[in-house]
Every structure is written in structure tokens, then in C-alpha cells.
Amino acid sequence: MASTSIPMPYRERVQRVRTEMRRRRLDGYLVQNRMDQYWLTGFTGEDGFVLVTRRAVVLLTDGRFDEAASVECPWAKKVLRKQRTPERNARELKKYKLARVGFDPGHFTVAEHQGLRKAVRPTQLVPAAGLILDRRITKDEGEVAAIREAIRVAEKAFVKVQRWIKPGLTERDIAARLGYEMQKLGAQEASFPTIVACGANGSLPHYEPGDGVVRKNEGVLIDWGARVGWYVSDLTRMVWPGSIPREIATIQRIVKEAHDAGIAAVRPGVRATDVDRAARRVIEKAGFGRHFDHATGHGIGLDVHEAPRVGKGTNTKLLPGMVITIEPGIYLPGKGGVRIESDVLVTDTGYEVLSTLPY
Amino acid sequence: MASTSIPMPYRERVQRVRTEMRRRRLDGYLVQNRMDQYWLTGFTGEDGFVLVTRRAVVLLTDGRFDEAASVECPWAKKVLRKQRTPERNARELKKYKLARVGFDPGHFTVAEHQGLRKAVRPTQLVPAAGLILDRRITKDEGEVAAIREAIRVAEKAFVKVQRWIKPGLTERDIAARLGYEMQKLGAQEASFPTIVACGANGSLPHYEPGDGVVRKNEGVLIDWGARVGWYVSDLTRMVWPGSIPREIATIQRIVKEAHDAGIAAVRPGVRATDVDRAARRVIEKAGFGRHFDHATGHGIGLDVHEAPRVGKGTNTKLLPGMVITIEPGIYLPGKGGVRIESDVLVTDTGYEVLSTLPY
Numbered sequence: 001m002a003s004t005s006i007p008m009p010y011r012e013r014v015q016r017v018r019t020e021m022r023r024r025r026l027d028g029y030l031v032q033n034r035m036d037q038y039w040l041t042g043f044t045g046e047d048g049f050v051l052v053t054r055r056a057v058v059l060l061t062d063g064r065f066d067e068a069a070s071v072e073c074p075w076a077k078k079v080l081r082k083q084r085t086p087e088r089n090a091r092e093l094k095k096y097k098l099a100r101v102g103f104d105p106g107h108f109t110v111a112e113h114q115g116l117r118k119a120v121r122p123t124q125l126v127p128a129a130g131l132i133l134d135r136r137i138t139k140d141e142g143e144v145a146a147i148r149e150a151i152r153v154a155e156k157a158f159v160k161v162q163r164w165i166k167p168g169l170t171e172r173d174i175a176a177r178l179g180y181e182m183q184k185l186g187a188q189e190a191s192f193p194t195i196v197a198c199g200a201n202g203s204l205p206h207y208e209p210g211d212g213v214v215r216k217n218e219g220v221l222i223d224w225g226a227r228v229g230w231y232v233s234d235l236t237r238m239v240w241p242g243s244i245p246r247e248i249a250t251i252q253r254i255v256k257e258a259h260d261a262g263i264a265a266v267r268p269g270v271r272a273t274d275v276d277r278a279a280r281r282v283i284e285k286a287g288f289g290r291h292f293d294h295a296t297g298h299g300i301g302l303d304v305h306e307a308p309r310v311g312k313g314t315n316t317k318l319l320p321g322m323v324i325t326i327e328p329g330i331y332l333p334g335k336g337g338v339r340i341e342s343d344v345l346v347t348d349t350g351y352e353v354l355s356t357l358p359y
Numbered sequence: 360m361a362s363t364s365i366p367m368p369y370r371e372r373v374q375r376v377r378t379e380m381r382r383r384r385l386d387g388y389l390v391q392n393r394m395d396q397y398w399l400t401g402f403t404g405e406d407g408f409v410l411v412t413r414r415a416v417v418l419l420t421d422g423r424f425d426e427a428a429s430v431e432c433p434w435a436k437k438v439l440r441k442q443r444t445p446e447r448n449a450r451e452l453k454k455y456k457l458a459r460v461g462f463d464p465g466h467f468t469v470a471e472h473q474g475l476r477k478a479v480r481p482t483q484l485v486p487a488a489g490l491i492l493d494r495r496i497t498k499d500e501g502e503v504a505a506i507r508e509a510i511r512v513a514e515k516a517f518v519k520v521q522r523w524i525k526p527g528l529t530e531r532d533i534a535a536r537l538g539y540e541m542q543k544l545g546a547q548e549a550s551f552p553t554i555v556a557c558g559a560n561g562s563l564p565h566y567e568p569g570d571g572v573v574r575k576n577e578g579v580l581i582d583w584g585a586r587v588g589w590y591v592s593d594l595t596r597m598v599w600p601g602s603i604p605r606e607i608a609t610i611q612r613i614v615k616e617a618h619d620a621g622i623a624a625v626r627p628g629v630r631a632t633d634v635d636r637a638a639r640r641v642i643e644k645a646g647f648g649r650h651f652d653h654a655t656g657h658g659i660g661l662d663v664h665e666a667p668r669v670g671k672g673t674n675t676k677l678l679p680g681m682v683i684t685i686e687p688g689i690y691l692p693g694k695g696g697v698r699i700e701s702d703v704l705v706t707d708t709g710y711e712v713l714s715t716l717p718y
Contacts, residue, residue: 046565106469107468108468109466109467109468109469110464110467110469111465111486111488113469114464114486127469127470127473129470172542172543176538176542176543179535179542180539184532186531189552
């Protein structure tokens with residue numbers, strides 16, 4: 001399929017992938033990851049196997065997703081097949097008589113690769129990691145709009161739940177209600193398992209909500225997001241039923257300052273590690289460095305954790321169109337934790353904070 | 360770790376895996392899949408890499424899951440490492456000086472396998488598909504109890520939602536509410552994205568709930584399940600606001616008869632394909648054979664779709680302890696569909712229907 005007949009934004013994406021294919025001397029590329037497939041073609045079916053050649057985009061799927069394929073990417077060559085085995089996919093691939101076909105070694109299982117490799121001979125399968133993922137790192141206008149909508153839904157649900165939170169509710173109650181409200185507002189799902197941590201549980205950054213109970217004058221840490229139209233949001237806020245204990249109020253002030261410093265460092269050309277540094281320095285200076293042991297943030301888009309990682313050692317330079325989280329925290333074992341998280345767009349000249357909830 | 364110091368049920372599971380290792384002449388086995396890891400060790404952490412040797416069970420994880428590892432499988436040798444790269448895992452593996460270590464080629468990516476293969480030399484990595492999955496196919500008493508609980512939660516939530524369903528609600532409303540009620544009752548999550556299909560949408564077996572609206576005298580097909588304590592349920596029922604249209608009432612009678620015939624065929628020694636046949640024959644005899652184009656059922660356990668597939672060509676013989684779904688359906692394009700699904704335990708002498716909701 002010639003690029004000119006592909007509608008935007010897919011035309012540009014296919015062109016960018018083909019440019020990278022040429023650079024790597026590939027005459028074909030296999031897209032196996034579902035989010036990569038969605039990004040490249042708009043196809044949402046559960047069973048998909050996509051081949052990009054220099055002239056064609058071919059989508060293999062089964063009868064269940066016949067209609068989805070026709071509606072979502074009528075411009076791709078659709079092949080319906082009953083078996084989804086590597087051998088069956090290879091039969092289609094061989095028709096194109098390609099010499100070197102790239103694939104992402106992080107997206108194919110050993111079993112899939114072995115089956116395919118043998119069956120496509122003399123075509124050679126060439127590892128080409130991140131060929132799509134590296135293109136997904138900057139978002140176009142439509143993608144930024146989708147992320148804004150995912151943020152809007154997450155925030156609207158949060159405001160509703162926040163008003164309802166009171167002592168006696170469990171973490172599980174709150175997580176369930178938040179998921180329900182997001183879905184009622186149009187979310188496909190929570191973009192990841194919601195974290196609700198009451199009191200001392202807040203000191204575990206990856207806590208899973210359980211029977212912990214909301215208590216007066218103890219913080220509730222909520223880390224949640226929505227998936228809307230396949231794009232995600234990722235936010236963290238603290239809720240305080242009653243007043244804030246003095247020690248926790250201190251760390252909250254520091255975390256807020258670190259969060260603001262991280263955001264202020266965001267602009268094109270700056271390395272992700274420097275944004276991490278800007279936030280981390282505030283916490284270190286206040287003497288809590290060893291209580292902040294995760295990265296300051298990460299990219300979001302179709303996945304909740306995408307490139308770039310905003311952490312120590314990430315030399316990737318920020319580019320306009322990247323959307324990253326800024327989420328420093330301080331965790332005091334046995335006492336509790338505070339984390340504040342915003343979603344931030346890198347603009348041509350600096351940044352725009354996409355999330356709007358007060359802190 | 361000698362087997363005798365491992366508590367039940369893990370002792371028996373480790374022994375069964377070691378028996379199979381010996382049969383395949385392996386002196387080690389790598390468990391990468393999270394559900395396989397849970398089944399074998401009880402460990403629930405997100406980051407895990409498990410090695411079984413003839414004497415030891417080694418769990419590699421990171422500091423976030425230190426406590427989980429200690430509480431959930433204190434009998435395993437715990438190794439905390441910062442990097443979760445294949446190379447770092449290999450360093451640990453090499454300490455055991457093993458000759459042939461098996462792995463499931465369906466659970467390792469090409470990238471993971473390549474990195475590991477090089478770094479563990481002279482240890483050889485040997486593909487050994489299904490070594491754990493094939494052991495998970497029959498459930499012990501504790502597992503059957505967990506599935507019962509997952510069914511109880513799903514059914515209790517359904518009864519609540521069923522009473523509330525009325526014309527005007529959307530499919531999305533119903534799916535969201537069902538998920539919420541299951542979580543309030545202790546489910547970790549819906550065991551798969553709930554299907555709610557109103558009226559004609561019911562003719563698409565893999566429909567995703569959308570803006571379809573409940574109407575009087577039109578069926579609502581609901582296919583849902585809960586994950587409780589990691590084990591799942593999977594059920595389908597029809598809800599009828601008002602009366603049932605004549606043609607749909609006819610197919611409902613046939614589907615119910617097929618469902619009952621499938622269940623009646625369940626007993627140890629019977630092939631899964633024969634159970635499929637028993638249900639399918641009823642639908643074919645009634646002249647609707649081409650409107651039932653999926654398998655009659657599948658195993659459930661830690662995954663929603665496990666072996667055995669209860670479909671054409673599955674020669675696997677049923678064994679006591681298997682838990683399968685029986686879910687025939689008839690789908691009339693443009694008109695609607697009916698599916699009825701129960702969860703069935705294979706007993707020593709026949710079957711027990713674990714689900715209890717009326718049809």
C-alpha cells in the first residue's frame with residue numbers, strides 16, 4: 001500500500017517506520033505488540049500480526065476481528081486466517097519474497113520466533129529492537145488530546161471519590177469506587193491497578209490496596225489513572241481526612257517543592273536525568289535522599305511506562321511532544337509516605353502541565 | 360532446598376516438577392511466567408525469576424518484593440538483586456553449575472533468551488514447553504476451593520446487578536457496576552473484560568461493551584468472572600427485561616439443552632472433544648450448527664483460558680480435578696445471541712457443577 005493512500009496520522013507513522021527500515025537495511029518489519037499495532041494502524045483487535053514492507057501494510061487477523069479491521073484500517077491489506085500459528089503467518093509473509101525482515105526481540109517469544117524463522121526461509125529475520133517504540137516516544141496532536149481526555153476522566157472521577165472518602169472506608173473500597181467512576185465516565189479501564197495506601201502503608205511505593213482503613217488525621221495516598229481511547233493518564237494525590245501530622249506536613253512541603261523543581265527543569269534539549277536531578281536535589285538537600293528510591297518519572301502514552309525513564313543515568317534528551325510524569329516522593333517506614341504526581345507535556349519552548357487537580 | 364522442608368501444597372508441586380525434570384534429563388528449570396511462579400511457590404511479586412534444581416528452589420526478585428518473598432515462600436532461597444537483566448539473573452544461575460536447564464519457549468522473549476543463553480555458558484538452555492502448565496491442568500482441593508470462592512463472588516455480584524438492570528442502562532454501565540460489586544466483595548479484579556451485549560449485539564461472541572442500551576423485550580448477554588485469591592471464575596447468563604422474543608426463546612431452549620448435554624458427558628477418561636461433540640450435536644440437530652462457531656469450553660484456574668480446550672480435535676482425556684467451562688451458544692447475525700456458561704469440576708466418578716445461579 002503506497003503511503004499516499006494512507007490517511008493521517010497513520011501515513012506519517014508508516015513513513016517514519018519505513019525511513020528507519022531503510023536505515024537498518026530491512027525490506028520488511030513485523031509488528032507483534034498490540035499497542036505498536038494500534039499506533040501504526042489504528043487496529044484494536046486482540047489477534048493481529050502486522051507486516052510493513054516498503055510498499056504494503058498487511059494485517060493478519062481472524063474472523064472475529066474482520067469488521068474491526070475493515071472499519072479501523074481499511075487502507076491495510078487484510079488477511080483473515082483461521083490458524084494463528086507462526087507457520088500460518090509465515091505462509092503469508094513468504095508471498096512478499098523479502099530478504100531481511102526486522103522484528104522486536106522483546107515482543108516475540110522464543111516459540112513464536114523459532115516457528116517463524118524456520119518457516120520463512122530464505123527470508124531472514126533480523127532483530128531490530130525498539131523500531132516502533134522509539135517512534136512512539138513523541139506524541140502528535142491527536143495523541144496529546146487523547147492523553148488530556150484520559151487525565152480529564154481520571155481527575156473528574158477523583159474529585160467525586162475524594163468528597164466521599166471518610167474514616168472507616170477501606171483501601172479496597174476506594175480503589176473499587178475510583179475504577180467504577182472512571183468507567184462510568186468512559187474509561188475502558190483503570191490504566192493500572194489503582195494504589196490506595198492508608199497511613200503507614202503509604203511508605204511502600206508499590207503497595208496493593210487491601211484491608212487498610214482510612215483514619216482521621218492520617219494521609220491516604222492515591223496513585224491512579226484512566227485508559228480512554230487507548231491512551232492513559234497517571235496521577236498521584238494525597239487525601240487528608242482531618243489534619244496533617246506535623247512530620248508528614250514537613251515532607252509534603254518538601255515533596256511539593258521537588259515536584260515543582262522537576263517540572264521547572266522540563267524543556268527540549270534537557271536530558272531526562274537532569275530533570276530527575278532537579279527534583280531529587282530538593283529532597284536530598286532536605287536530608288531525605290535515602291527515602292526517595294525510585295525514578296522521578298517516566299513517559300506515558302499507550303503504555304503507562306514508556307520511554308523516556310526520567311531517572312538517574314537516562315541521557316535521552318527531551319523533545320517537544322514527549323509526555324512524562326513527574327512524581328517524587330518521600331517514604332518513611334512505619335510512618336507513611338507522600339508522593340505527588342503530574343503529567344507534563346514537553347512543548348517547543350518548555351513545558352505544559354496537563355493535569356489540573358490542586359495538590 | 361530439600362522437598363521435605365517445603366510446606367504443602369508446594370512440596371507436592373515441586374516434587375511433580377522435579378519428576379518431570381528427571382524425565383526430560385534436566386538438572387534445572389526456569390519459571391518465568393507469573394502464574395506458574397505463584398502456583399509453584401506462592402510468590403505474588405511482580406518481579407520474579409525462579410530456578411528449580413534437584414535440590415533447591417531459588418527466587419530472584421528486587422527489594423520491593425523482599426517482604427512478599429519472605430512471607431509467601433520463606434522456604435525458597437531468596438536473592439535480592441537491583442538489576443533484572445538476563446545477565447544478572449545468569450550470574451546467579453551459574454553458581455549452581457548445571458548442565459541442562461529447561462525453560463518454556465512460550466514464556467521467554469527472544470531478547471531474554473538471547474541474553475541469558477550467552478551469559479550462562481557452559482550451562483545449556485533447553486526448550487521444555489508446558490512443563491509447569493501441564494501440571495496445572497488438574498487442581499488440588501485448595502485450588503478447587505479458591506475457584507468456588509471466585510464463583511461465589513461473581514454470582515453474588517451478578518444477583519445484585521441483575522436486580523438493578525432496567526431499560527435505558529448502557530452496556531458500559533452494567534460492565535462497570537459488575538466490576539465494582541465484585542471488587543467490593545473481595546475480587547482483585549474482573550478475571551477478564553466483562554462482556555455485556557444488548558439485543559442484536561449478542562450475536563458477536565467477543566463483543567466489547569459500548570453504548571448499546573438495554574431495551575424492553577430484548578436479551579442482555581453477560582459473560583463475566585472474578586479473580587479472587589488469584590483463581591478465576593467465568594460465567595455467562597442472559598438477562599431479560601420484559602418477555603423473550605419467540606425466535607430467541609427457541610434458541611435459548613436449544614442452547615440450554617446443549618449446555619446440559621455437554622455437562623452430562625463430563626467424566627474421567629472421556630476426551631475433551633467428546634464433551635464438545637455432545638453439546639454441539641444438540642445444536643447441529645436443531646439446525647443451528649453454523650451459528651455455533653467456537654469451542655464448547657476451556658479449563659480455568661489461575662488463567663481464564665487454560666488447558667484443556669473443550670473443542671474439536673482435543674484428544675486430552677478428562678481427569679479428576681480438572682475444572683472446565685461448558686458454554687455453548689447460538690448467534691444469529693443482526694438478531695442476537697444466547698450463550699449459557701457453567702464452571703464444572705471433573706470428579707472421580709463424573710462431574711460437579713460448581714456454579715449455582717439459575718439459568
